[in-house]
Amino acid sequence: MTKSSHSSSTAATRAPDFPMGFREFLALMASLMALNALAIDAMLPAFPAIGNALGVAAANDRQYILSAYLFGSAIGALFYGSLADRFGRKPVLLSAICAYAIFAALGGFSTSFTALLGFRFAQGLAAAAMGVVALAVIRDRFSGDRMARLVSLVFIVFMAVPIIAPTVGQMILYVASWRYIFILFVVLSGVVGLWAWLRLPETLDPANVIPIRVDDVAATWREVVTNRGALGYVLASGVVMGGLFGYLNSAQQIFADIFDAADIFPYAFAAVAASIAISNWFNSRIVERFGARRVSHTALIAFILLSGAQIAAASLAHETLPIFLVLIAANMSMIGFTGSNFGSIAMQPFGRMAGAASSFQQFARTLLAAGIGAVIGQLFDGSVVPMATGFLITGLVALVLVAWSERWELFKRRMPPGTPAMPE
Template sequence: MSSPSTQPFAMGGREFVAMMASLQALQALAIDAMLPALGVMSHDLGVDGSNERQLIIGIFLIASGLGSLFPGALADRFGRRPVLFVCVGGYVLFSLAAALAPTFGALLAMRACAGVLSSGMIVVSSATIRDRFSGDKMARTQSLVSVVFMIVPMAAPTLGLAVLELFGNWRWVFGIMAGLGAAVFVWAWLRLPETLHPEFRQKIDVRAIAGNMRIAFTTRSAIGYVFALALIQGALFGYINSSQQLVAEHFGAGDLFPLVFGAMAIAMAMANLTNSRIVMRFGARRVSHAAVIAYIILGATQLFFASGEDETIWQFIPIMTLNLCVMGFISANFSAIALQPFARIAGAAASLQVFLRMVIGSVLGALIGQAYDGSARPLAVALVAAGVGCLLLVMFSERGKLFRRLHGQVEQA
């Protein structure tokens, strides 16, 4: 059952999807636009370690995870809008500060601060979607959001490369980030109403917040999906962290790397679009459970080729692309299934779930990235391990029964 907003919701469905996607995409922009510039940034700031450059991405991801624990409780108390605008405004300011960073350490510090603020955009947008939708409808909406969201990974590396070529300075990449963040801020300020129902407002009380977090953490039907998605995101972040070295350098894509990365993102977007069209017919559980099995098979295939001495880019890219497509079926559905039971505490539940996913995923992603050894083997091993762990965690939440479609699921108070 959808929850009514506290203001008339004049915004149309397409605009709502586009706005939620834009809010989430600002975080993706802060990750993917950096990729073509990592080598230039690290060299310009006196850091030449081949893997150390990955910290520009890894620190942002870890900070995003840590920062996501708090915005949800605040949004449950004060509403979605105030928390959202603080987070977007902070993202803009720290992006500008990163553009002026004089040292590598200062850049990492600004990236960490921007990461903390960006987490609120993910948490609040997720809670806002839950305010309006539930069940398979929420999974469908999140899939549509992901379709638009995927445009950013598709375009961001090309944007970063274009900025480097046009301005000859990586600092302008952060300036573009700040400008786009400011545009989304104005759009949301003018068009997004408050969606938190007055009866669902929670107290700012440590015991109340802890109680809500405990409910979110101990609900078996949800928590397995949270940890499962954290493993899948960890493998994805591991790929993102090492993609420039792996695809551009090891496999020799060179300047074609942004195009390759973008094409893979297009495929992932198409998978999300397909999911939005079939999830209402088959259900989020059936679709995502089948996707997990396919993910394991693709990971094992990737490991088979990576274990050889002469793996080519024509072996790596098609399989990795299919893996990302399957991930598109997993992510939106898992997110919806995990948040479904928590209508009254959607903010707190979203905070805890994003916190667990981002912290676990970013730490795993950093470890996978740092394990890069000049081949695709560490990533392939991570894909298989993440898939098997994901399946076991889903079976925990589903009490050993896969491919069920639940109707009339009871919501937590």
């Protein structure tokens, strides 16, 4: 694809030299990201079974099954962008999918908790490519509020995974060992990898190929870090995601230990995840009209207010499961209005270096979120208070970071010049 044809094809996902229609493109991008979500959420119901099988006595220690994967995903994100900018999106993506399947299989055969954590870390290393390369492919073709809308549409499909994954994991546990959850990862990654191999064209413009040189990579990372308008949103996104990961780490214990509702955990978790999917759908409908900044800033403030309500409810002596579900669903729905918009705003300045920028941003975002989420999860004390307090703190810190990024002018829409329209 030449530089001129690339710029003209950004007006629509389907172009003469781009064989995928818009819906197929959307579905494939969502499926790539869904492999990552599946490896997180399908494992949650299996924490007690894995702990019992591998001799993990402390319930909080079982959270490391999730944390190891997230830290691997963070570290892996640091490298895939540069590889994708040098060798192309497609070969890097396909190689990572193969590695994801291999380490998933090895994790399923683990005989010790230490080995399982090692293979989960390695699986996360491979899975990092799904988000980095998918976002770079999207940025190759769209930008600005149009990109924010497309990312929201991807997240709508992507969020179907957290809705159904815990239920799928639980259903596997009803009829088989937890090891078969890892076999599911292998099968589904093979299907998605074959689809990408057969249908996804290379989207990297040859004019934008960046050789891998240490000085150049360092210069790219330095440009990303020193761009105030992007850095604040990257850090804010990581902080808010930290609250989400804190919930993921402790969700199984919250439902089982606090509300004595382990049997309905997959379904309650699905209801909360559905709130994020619904908010992403609404975001896709309004973001081009109101702008990614106005929508996300409003949602972040609402997240903070809802976190205060969550603390108040958690402090009650007899907080009920329905009250908890309503508040946590409302809190999580705000992430649907911040996540994709924060990511799109942060990527806006980096068209030519989309791969390396996406890589470094995902590294910083995921590493920050994994660390915060691990801390919140380890503070679980048999109540919802640590998680709710974590929400409030992360929301306030994120608001300060966003305000700093915007030079203390919130809700101001900034349209990139010459942004092409995206088809309905």
